[in-house]
Amino acid sequence: MPPRFRLAVFVALVQAILGGCEATPDRRSGRAAGALIATDSAVLAIVPLADPRSATVRAVHEALEAKYNVRVVVAAGQPMPKDAYYPPRKRYRADRIIESLAKRPEWRVIGVTDKDVSAAAHGVKDYGLMGLGYIGGRSCVVSSFRAKRHIGRVAVHEFGHTLGLDHCPTPKCLMRDGEGTGRNIIGSDRFCDECAKTIAKWLRRPVP
Ligand SMILES: [Zn+2]
Ligand SMILES: [Zn+2]
Numbered sequence: 001m002p003p004r005f006r007l008a009v010f011v012a013l014v015q016a017i018l019g020g021c022e023a024t025p026d027r028r029s030g031r032a033a034g035a036l037i038a039t040d041s042a043v044l045a046i047v048p049l050a051d052p053r054s055a056t057v058r059a060v061h062e063a064l065e066a067k068y069n070v071r072v073v074v075a076a077g078q079p080m081p082k083d084a085y086y087p088p089r090k091r092y093r094a095d096r097i098i099e100s101l102a103k104r105p106e107w108r109v110i111g112v113t114d115k116d117v118s119a120a121a122h123g124v125k126d127y128g129l130m131g132l133g134y135i136g137g138r139s140c141v142v143s144s145f146r147a148k149r150h151i152g153r154v155a156v157h158e159f160g161h162t163l164g165l166d167h168c169p170t171p172k173c174l175m176r177d178g179e180g181t182g183r184n185i186i187g188s189d190r191f192c193d194e195c196a197k198t199i200a201k202w203l204r205r206p207v208p
Pocket of ligand 2: 168169170173174175176191192193194195196
């Protein structure tokens, strides 16, 4: 099978499995899962799309440091990308935010906002989300608007997608598909053994 066609089949297959969930493969880069391995100097940048001292940013920072053995830094705050605004619903398109953040130089980037974010999901062209991350993508975004006090877990889940993790069938795993309900996040605070093993392998260091 020619490589391009193989990739298209892979993308279609993953989309079928996800069933319109918030995680989709990074079509811009076409990277395979886990292709971007962390080096010792790799930095995960939290980019506050608001006040960098907010409780939301702090919660995301603490959760990522607790669950991943990577260097996490909080970057300077920046405004929402202008082209992300979606006037019909007065909220921001998560896919546009991700595209904009992917231009940053850090190894991985996570945007953090208290504003409502949305993207095409669950058969709806503009679906309100807690977060969005592409499988193997460089950037993701999380919003406290729907996630509320679970924002840290949402960040751990979406960053997991950028590492290359797909949704996990194991109940109570943080990488379980929330299917738009957030049940994965509300119901668990840990990775299953399989996901933890995969993360440790890709990051070449143990999971805390
Ligand atoms: Zn997901
Ligand atoms: Zn799992």
